[in-house]
Amino acid sequence: MNRVDWGRIGIDGALVHAIARDGVAALVHDMPAVPYQGPDEHVKRWVLEHSDVVEEAWRSAGTILPVTFNVIVRGDSAVTAERRLRDWLAGNTAALASRLDALRDRVELRVEIDLQVETSAHEDPAVAALHLEMPGKPAGLRRLLEKKLEQSMRDAANRAADGLYRDSRRRLASVSEDIVEIKRHRPPVGHVPVLAASLLVSRGAVESVGAELAALKAQDPAVNVRFLGPWPPYSFANVAPGASQVPADSDRTGGANQPRDELRFPGGTAE
Amino acid sequence: MSDAFPLPALEPTRDARATLPDLIEVLLDKGIVLHLDLIIAVADIPLIGVNLKAAIAGIETMLEYGMMRQWDEQTRGWVQRSISRTVPFVEGEELVMRMTGGFRHTGLYTTWRPGTVYLTDRRLFVFRREPREMLWESALSDIRDISIEAEVTAGSERPRIRLQLNNGSEALLSAAEPNRLADLVRERTRLFRDAPRVADADSMGPPAIRQGHLWYHEPRAGSFVWRGGAARLTENGISWKSPVDARAALNVPYAEMLDTRLESGNSPKGSLILVIDTAGGSFRLAGDGIADWAGELTQARGRSLLPAGTRPDATAW
Incomplete structure (x- = not known):
């Protein structure tokens, strides 16, 4: 059991050290048993400092399980926090090592595909008809027609988004090892959402994702793409046993680290 | 097409x-969640040992149970006055219940903001005394629905309270006793519930010939996944979500289907797989009663291919 110093690279310059056990190590720093709390500006800085340590570890180790900000191990009179963490590492070495192996040379990419309403709905017959109807109408009727036009444009864009979603989900899933949609995604003003997701891909496949996105963009001028990463695989780090392999309640709608209604067949093929 | 003119791949930023x-959202919301009770906080309300403090005083417990209604007027007045010194009640507003809890703040970053949840005869709010801030509030008349959902944090599930408001927005609250709080809110809001419920999306569009749970086959890089979800067959086509x-x-309309067939293979349920071929590729579904799904799909597709006037289900006059 060794303790290796990583230097003062932690939150507020805290000394980060590794607690290692059977080939698996936890990067930690000492702190009072109180969570970080404070104004947005402070939280932002702390989170980025946390992120820097995660990145540094990712670069040097090639694979990591990133831990969420503000996870604090508590000690008490019977057992110190460090002892508790060592015991936890010892009891979970196999599960941690296998998840670490699975994530080796994998990166997380974030993709947001949205559809610009006005451009997308431009050629819709109902929208075109309303445009023709508008000129020369009295103000009251115009307002009514404008409302109707806005709704028709949204409907048309949403129909286009349905079709685009089917294509993009299938294409992006086929080059990813895992894909989790982002529930909280809000598209820019004047857009309808198509697909927002975190992808787990091998380093070598980042370009394939980029190629699929380029093809989607070329297919429709109304498509707007945001493509972020590569990041450490935050959304895919969970080590809960069988997190994505056991079918869970089908009404459960959670984030990436919650059980999903999926059965996985690694190495298999469709045919 | 794209083979002839290869496009430069987009590069991630x-x-x-x-x-x-x-990045901040990911760091606060994702990442590994440890098991056991060795965690005191996960970007969340401090989890261990904190709520105990509130439970010590008997009066707090009574408040948590919302039992104030049963107290005599004098006691009620005293409690109301003592709490009013620190909590911003409006004139004549009566406390029903309070307990420790929090509000899920979403903005630049998403996090739980700890405070105390108050239910009064007219409002539900989360208030923090130090430093003093109203973290969230809603009039009871603005609450359309309240439900309990599970959030996985620190390796275990914690019940949270999801509120749907009449203006279409939502809020997520935590509370020491979420079920009790939800029951009391339901009991209180029933008084205001007279507005008709908004129809849900499922009731729109053509009626379903058949709907239910099916498994959908999704190809992945070097593997595939069977995903569970809701399938729906209508006179327009078939969908799965x-x-x-x-x-x-x-989401395939009949016009886009080149062929539909049953083939044998391994699936999470049964050894039959429904294959739908389209110009854009094949889709596969499996599950209970898949042969019946296939039969009805074939029939509905046949009807859709007939000229409009000869459809047996067309209106005749």
């Missing part, structure tokens, strides 16, 4: 200016 809010996806991954 790590530019901190563009990705900062996303996972509850965790934004839209339907499968």
Whole structure:
């Protein structure tokens, strides 16, 4: 059991050290048993400092399980926090090592595909008809027609988004090892959402994702793409046993680290 | 087409200016969640040992149970006055219940903001005394629905309270006793419930010939996944949607189907797989009663291919 110093690279310059056990190590720093709390500006800085340590570890180790900000191990009179963490590492070495192996040379990419309403709905017959109807109408009727036009444009864009979603989900899933949609995604003003997701891909496949996105963009001028990463695989780090392999309640709608209604067949093929 | 003119692949950006809010959200919300009770906080309300403090005083317990209604007027008045010194009640507002809890703040970053949940005869709010701030509030008359959902944090599930408001927005609250709080809110809001419920999306569009749970086959890099979700067959076509996806991954009108067939193979349920061929590729579904699904799909597709006037289900006059 060794303790290796990583230097003062932690939150507020805290000394980060590794607690290692059977080939698996936890990067930690000492702190009072109180969570970080404070104004947005402070939280932002702390989170980025946390992120820097995660990145540094990712670069040097090639694979990591990133831990969420503000996870604090508590000690008490019977057992110190460090002892508790060592015991936890010892009891979970196999599960941690296998998840670490699975994530080796994998990166997380974030993709947001949205559809610009006005451009997308431009050629819709109902929208075109309303445009023709508008000129020369009295103000009251115009307002009514404008409302109707806005709704028709949204409907048309949403129909286009349905079709685009089917294509993009299938294409992006086929080059990813895992894909989790982002529930909280809000598209820019004047857009309808198509697909927002975190992808787990091998380093070598980042370009394939980029190629699929380029093809989607070329297919429709109304498509707007945001493509972020590569990041450490935050959304895919969970080590809960069988997190994505056991079918869970089908009404459960959670984030990436919650059980999903999926059965996985690694190495298999469709045919 | 794309073979003849290969497009340059898009490159992902790590530019901190563009990705900062996303990165912060990921760091606060994702990542590994440890098991056991060795955690005191997961970007959340401190979890261990804190709520005990509130439970010590008997009066707090009574408040948590919302038992104030049963107290005599004098006691009620005294409690109301003592709490009013620190909590911003409006004139004549009566406390029903309070307990420790929090509000899920979403903005630049998403996090739990700890405070105390108050239910009064007219409002539900989360208030923090030090430093003094109203974290969230809603009039009871603005609450359309309240439900309990599970959030996985620190390796275990914690019940949270989801509120749907009449203006279409939502809020997520935590509370020491979420079920009790939800029951009391339901009891209170029933008084205001007279507005008709908004029809849900499922009741729109053509009626379903058949609907139910099916497994959808999704190819992945070097593997595939069977995903559970809701399938729906109408006179227009077939669709399948996972509850965790934004839209339907499968949505094929009959006009786009080149062929539909049953083939044998391994699936999570049974050894028959429904294959739908389209110009854009094949889609596969499996599950209980898949042969019946296939039969009805074939019939409905046949009807859709007939000239409009000869359809047996067309209106005749």
